Ligand SMILES: Nc1ncnc2c1ncn2[C@@H]1O[C@H](COP(=O)(O)OP(=O)(O)O)[C@@H](O)[C@H]1O
């Protein structure tokens with residue numbers, strides 16, 4: 001991915017992070033991560049809770065020193081150039097940390113001041129980002145009066161005060177209702193279109209599919225696979241999936257018969273997934289075999305199927 | 318500093334009302350009782366004049382405690398604003414410095430107000446009494462920096478820890494550091510405990526500024542103890558901020 005003329009923004013080789021916790025035990029949160037992110041890309045870390053996504057993001061954000069491996073951000077080493085790197089990053093943490101006593105505008109203004117810009121510049125930047133966050137009529141409202149989605153938009157806007165070379169987003173839409181998520185995706189998509197390099201983590205496969213040009217599937221502190229959403233689906237899943245749901249207790253009886261009808265069958269607690277290149281044909285075969293599910297559904301493969309294939313588990317539990 | 322603004326008015330009322338109340342209750346009430354029995358043990362000063370410098374120092378310590386404990390811990394754990402700040406070019410060390418500067422400024426403003434109230438009551442001592450202000454700030458921050466370090470260290474049991482510090486640190490220190498009576502009145506076995514109290518060093522200095530009476534070398538000694546405590550605590554606090562915010 002480091003073709004000529006493409007600038008590498010983040011390069012990690014064998015990146016690890018361990019925490020010593022109370023009681024003397026050591027938690028190996030990140031066990032060896034290799035990633036390369038280029039300018040202008042939208043890059044994602046897709047993985048379930050505890051995969052090590054936030055820990056990786058904090059190392060990239062230069063707020064958590066790595067335990068081992070190599071890490072270069074914007075051509076510099078976080079261990080020695082943390083301040084200079086942070087000057088060029090935008091960081092959206094998993095948990096919002098806005099100043100709830102201040103207004104929307106004040107939050108943006110103060111944050112810009114931390115980067116050392118003159119007051120007039122900070123005022124102008126705050127005004128511009130209030131617009132971007134679609135909070136114009138809430139500009140003078142205190143953060144504590146905003147909804148979760150609005151606070152999240154403000155956090156993203158705040159991360160843009162320094163026109164960063166790369167925007168790091170740790171689970172940008174977790175905990176938001178569907179409508180708020182779509183508004184947020186729209187903002188992020190706009191940023192992507194304007195050429196901002198995005199690095200995000202998520203445990204939502206639809207978010208990864210919507211926003212990421214390229215992603216890694218992360219599990220247990222390691223990278224399980226890498227590619228574009230389409231590449232990953234092509235490599236680790238079939239084109240289509242037949243989902244069969246049964247009345248409780250009747251699924252077990254159908255498992256053996258179903259196994260013969262598809263290249264691969266995943267058995268979940270509440271349904272069977274038949275992986276196939278032609279869903280309708282397979283569904284016909286299911287009916288012909290006398291299998292009588294409560295409901296049947298033919299759909300395209302998603303990153304969820306990729307994750308299931310790679311780890312044997314679901315992304316969201 | 319920005320977080321202080323909403324509390325300005327209530328802070329002002331507290332800053333002026335608090336000292337006035339203490340002076341009236343303790344000074345005028347107990348003072349008449351004490352003065353009737355002669356004030357030789359107080360070095361000849363009236364009781365109100367004796368306790369005034371200590372009240373100033375104790376008030377500064379109270380404010381330092383609340384700013385360095387719950388207020389700072391909240392910015393780390395509950396509101397998490399310090400994590401946002403240290404994601405910028407601001408380092409944890411600079412954040413620690415900013416806390417010390419902000420809290421010292423707030424203490425200075427409160428001490429000035431307190432001093433003005435003492436002036437109105439005529440118990441602020443001579444012109445050198447104005448030195449009570451920096452002395453109170455220094456002795457409060459000599460404790461405050463250690464509480465900052467504590468705030469950056471503790472996690473879930475913060476409320477318990479802070480209450481322990483208050484109950485077994487701040488309160489006894491306020492009572493037994495020659496605030497309301499000279500430590501010579503204490504049994505000799507527990508007198509050395511008062512020597513350990515930063516507030517005692519502060520009280521002695523503040524009282525000397527207002528009323529005089531200490532030799533130069535004792536002034537130097539008290540100052541040295543407070544400065545050493547402050548510098549050491551500051552260094553520790555900066556380290557604790559880094560290990561907490563960049564772990
Ligand atoms: N500061 C820390 N101290 C100890 N363990 C931690 C710390 N941060 C994260 N971990 C552990 O590291 C693992 C990965 O956590 P995290 O990076 O937050 O995962 P994710 O963001 O993918 O949910 C988890 O087991 C978590 O408990």
Ligand SMILES: [Mg+2]
Pocket residue numbers: 053054055094170171
């Ligand atoms: Mg996380």
